[in-house]
Amino acid sequence: MTGDGFDPDDFETRAIHAGWEPDQETGAIMPPIYASSTFAQDAPGEDRGYEYSRTGNPTRTALEDNLASLEGGEYGRAFASGMAAINTVLNLLEAGDHVVVGRDVYGGTHRLFTGVYEDYDLEFSFVDATDSDVVAEAITDETALVWIETPTNPLMQIVDIEAVSAVASERDTLLAVDNTFATPYLQRPLEHGADIVAHSLTKYLGGHSDVVGGALVTDDEQLDERFGYYQNSVGATPDPFGCFLVLRGTKTLPVRMDRHSENARQLATWLDDQPAVETVYYPGLASHPGHEVAAAQMDDFGGMLSVDLAADLDAVREFVSATEVFTLAESLGGVESLLEHPATMTHAAVPAPERRETGITDGLVRLSVGLESVEDLQADLEQALAGTVDSDR
Ligand code: PLP
Secondary structure, eight states, X not given: XXXXXXXXXXXXXXXXXXXXXXXXXXXXXXXXXXXXXXXXXXXTTXXXXXXXXXXXXXXXXXXXXXXXXXXXXXXXXXXSXXXXXXXXXXXXXXXXXXXXXXXXXXXXXXXXXIIIGGGGTOEEEEEOTTSHHXXXXXXXXXXXXXXXXXXXXXXXXXXXXXXXXXXXXHTTOEEEEEOTTTHHHHOOGGGXXXXXXXXXXXTTTTOSSOOOOEEEXXXXXXXXXXXXXXXXXXXXXXXXXXXXXXXXXXXXXXXXXXXXXXXXXXXXXXXXXOTTOSEEEOTTSTTSTTHHHHHHHOSSOOSEEEEEOOOOHHHHXXXXXXXXXXXXXXXXXXXXXXXXXXXXXXXXXXXXXXXXXXXXXXXXXXXXXXXXXXXXXXXHHHHHHHHTXXXXX
C-alpha cells in the first residue's frame, strides 16, 4: 500500500497506488521491470526478500499486492495465464475429489477440467449454477470445490454468488469465482462469500490486448501459501514485463470499465430492437433473467454481450467477417471492440451436444464492446447485419 501506512478507501485511488510507492532510491513512479532471474544473497540463505524470479520478483509483488487490494482480499498471486491460475486451484484437489462447475464456463476451463483432470481421477458435474438449489443438490460428500463464472462466458448468465456461497460453505466446500468478465471494479466475489477469486489478466485488467496473465486472490492464508508453493513448484509464473503491463492497465481500469459498460448498454438496447437479432444476452437489460441479481452484486454490467442471430451458420460466419470496426478475434476486454463465434472459436472445445444443451447455438455471436465511439460501433453492426443476416431472411 502507498506511503506510511496510508490506506486509501476508494477503488480509483487504490487502482493507481496500491502495491507500489515511489522507489526510495530513484523516486521512480512506476515499478521497474526487474529483469533479473536471480538475486544476490548476503550470506547463504540470507536474501533480501527475493532469491529467484520463479519464486518471487519485485515487479510481480507490486502486481500481486495491487490485485489483492482491488479485490478487497489479503493475498494475491500472479500467473503466466488465466489457465495457469485456474490450474493452480485444481492443484489443491486430490484423486477422488468431485467438483461442481457452473455449466456455462469458458471453453478452456471446460477443457482443463475434462481433458486433463478427469485423467487424474477428479470428477466434474456441470450444472445450472444460476439456481443455487441445483448446486446444492449436486454437492456430494466428495465435493471439494464449486467453480463458477458470473457473468458467464458466453451466455452472460448471472450466478448469485452469495446464494451459492451459502450452499458451498454449508457443505464445507470451497467456492472459486472466475471474475474475469466483471473485474473487481464492478464485482468483488470475496465480499459475497467466495473463498478464491480467479482472473485472466489478459482481459480487462491488462486492458490493451498486449499481455497474457492470470491471478488468484484470497483472504485465506493457508490457501495463499499453497498457491505460492504451486507457483514455485509448477513454475507457471509471469515474467516481470508482463506484470508491468498489467499494472499499467489496472491504473485505468475504473475509467475503462465505465466506458465499456456505457457503450455495451447502448449497443445492447439498440440490438434488442433489431429484427435480425433474436435474443440479446446482456445483464444490464431489464428483460435479462439475472438482471436483479446482477444489479445487487455488481456496480455496473460491463462490456460483454452476446446475441443470438438465429440465422444459419453460413450467414453468421459472413456476419462476423463483415464488420469493420469490430475485429473478428478470440479474447476480450481490450480497448478495441472484438467479436467472435463461440461455437467454432472459444467454445469449440465443448462437445456439440453439451454446447447445444447450454444454449451456445450456431447463431450465437459474442461481442467485447470496446472504447471506440458508440455511434461508429452501432453503424458497423448495422451495415454487417444488413449485408448478411438480414438479407438471409
Ligand atoms: N476465464 C475466462 C472467463 C476467460 O474468458 C478466459 C480466456 O478467454 C480464461 C479464463 C483463460 O485465460 P487466459 O487466456 O489468460 O489463459
